[in-house]
Amino acid sequence: MVAAVAVLAAAPEAHATIVERVVAVIGERPVLWTDLLHRAAAGRVQIRASLREMKIRDSQGRDDKIDPNLVSAQEQGMYKELLDKMIDERLEENQADRAHISVSPEEIDRGIANIAAQAQAQQGRPVVVQDVIAEVHRRGMTEQDFRDEIRRQILEGKLLELRVRPRVRVTEQDARATYQHWVQELRDEQPVEVRILALRVTPGATPEQINARMVLAEELARQARSGTDFCRLVAQYSDDVSNRGTCGSRGPQPFASLLAPVQEAVHSLKPGTVSDPIPVQIGPEQVIILVMPMGEAHAPAFDGVKNEMMQRALVEGLERARKQWLQDLRHNVYIDVRL
Numbered sequence: 001m002v003a004a005v006a007v008l009a010a011a012p013e014a015h016a017t018i019v020e021r022v023v024a025v026i027g028e029r030p031v032l033w034t035d036l037l038h039r040a041a042a043g044r045v046q047i048r049a050s051l052r053e054m055k056i057r058d059s060q061g062r063d064d065k066i067d068p069n070l071v072s073a074q075e076q077g078m079y080k081e082l083l084d085k086m087i088d089e090r091l092e093e094n095q096a097d098r099a100h101i102s103v104s105p106e107e108i109d110r111g112i113a114n115i116a117a118q119a120q121a122q123q124g125r126p127v128v129v130q131d132v133i134a135e136v137h138r139r140g141m142t143e144q145d146f147r148d149e150i151r152r153q154i155l156e157g158k159l160l161e162l163r164v165r166p167r168v169r170v171t172e173q174d175a176r177a178t179y180q181h182w183v184q185e186l187r188d189e190q191p192v193e194v195r196i197l198a199l200r201v202t203p204g205a206t207p208e209q210i211n212a213r214m215v216l217a218e219e220l221a222r223q224a225r226s227g228t229d230f231c232r233l234v235a236q237y238s239d240d241v242s243n244r245g246t247c248g249s250r251g252p253q254p255f256a257s258l259l260a261p262v263q264e265a266v267h268s269l270k271p272g273t274v275s276d277p278i279p280v281q282i283g284p285e286q287v288i289i290l291v292m293p294m295g296e297a298h299a300p301a302f303d304g305v306k307n308e309m310m311q312r313a314l315v316e317g318l319e320r321a322r323k324q325w326l327q328d329l330r331h332n333v334y335i336d337v338r339l
Contacts (some may be wrong), residue, residue, distance in 0.1 A: 024083055025336040026090045036083055036339075043078045045140030048072060068307075080139040083339055089152055091329045092159055101158050103151045111150045129146060160318065164325050168317040175309040176302060178316065182309065183299040191252035194262060198248075200239040201286040210286075217277035217288045224274040230292055239287075249294070265291040 025033040051066045051074070094104070112129055120127035136146045197220060199213050220237060224230045231247035236242055255263065259282075265275045275291040302309065 017096070020170045021338075022336070023339045024087060025334070025338075027094070027333050028086055029090065031083065031086055031090070036086070036093050038088065040075075040082055041145065042077060042140040043082065047074045047078065079339060083337065087330075087335060088336075089156075089324050091333060092152075092156055092335075095163065095329070096155055097158055097190060098157070099162060101155065101162070102156045103158075104290040107154055108147050108150050111154055112147075124135060149252055160322060164321045166316060167321045167325075168314065170313045170317055172306075172310075172315065174313040175306060178313040179302050179305065179309045182312070186299050188254065188256040190255060192255050192258070192266060193249055193252050193292060194258065194266060195234065195248040195292040196240070196243070196262070197234045197238045198240040199237065201288065203285070205286075213288055214277055214279075216288060220273050221276060224290070224292070230274065233304060248292070262289075262291055266293040269293050271295040 019033070021033045022030045023033050023036055024304075034271050048066060048071065051070060052295045055066055112132060115129045116129050119132065133143050133146070136143065141149075153279050199217055201210055201213055216237075218234050224233060234248040238248060240248070243250055254265070258266070259280060261280050265278065269275055269291070271294055272292065275289075277290060278287050278290050279286065280285075299305075
């Protein structure tokens with residue numbers, strides 16, 4: 001619900017003894033272990049909740065104690081990612097000071113109100129600022145920690161507009177490249193239905209036997225194209241008994257989960273038409289298949305989504321430029337990570 005919560009991580013147990021130490025130095029400013037632990041509060045809560053839920057689900061009612069080694073391993077990874085983010089934030093704060101950029105309490109209030117409005121639109125029910133704060137508390141953060149996170153996000157936005165946005169120019173060619181990536185993602189994620197007639201080749205078959213199976217597959221393809229019911233051909237000839245009764249279909253499946261030759265057939269054939277025989281290797285078994293795609297996701301034409309693709313290309317360009325900008329800042333500042 002709250003984007004700011006996702007980047008945080010978690011705090012020590014109340015009974016733990018904290019030994020102060022420096023985990024990083026940025027220029028002349030240290031980052032202390034307690035600073036990192038404080039920012040890590042929500043992350044540790046989420047790690048434990050996630051592991052506990054997984055343990056309960058897998059154990060089916062048996063002992064649901066969390067493996068401390070697993071907790072420690074996930075926390076260490078989280079600490080490293082969070083410290084890297086804190087270094088970037090320190091660099092951004094330095095740039096903000098030089099540019100005399102600040103964030104007012106009113107801007108933070110508006111930012112939180114916007115989060116509530118977005119949550120309300122997504123959930124289809126009334127969501128007010130206090131609901132957001134309650135969710136923040138549930139995730140292990142204080143209201144002040146949350147306001148600090150919103151301030152950092154707004155500050156970064158101002159810096160990006162000042163330092164990074166002028167570096168990015170988006171052309172129609174960029175938008176078309178983004179469109180092609182989007183179309184591929186849509187195809188990979190959109191479920192498609194495919195009917196398959198499979199003829200197995202006996203292990204150790206001679207070339208003559210293999211050729212005979214191929215001739216049969218070609219004849220079945222010819223019959224299907226001539227109007228013979230494909231479902232009847234599947235029921236009569238397919239060696240895949242698991243889907244004979246469903247016309248060779250396993251129901252809608254993610255496009256990316258299909259075998260590469262089947263993906264190619266889906267792309268090249270019109271729905272309801274039959275492919276040429278396709279030899280495929282499935283594990284140790286050789287199979288000759290006929291493919292009948294029943295339809296795939298069709299993305300709208302580029303002109304219909306041009307503005308959206310221009311915006312996507314801008315966001316992607318800004319992210320690349322932001323990373324390069326931060327990398328350049330790191331090259332000009334002494335940074336010593338000691339975690």
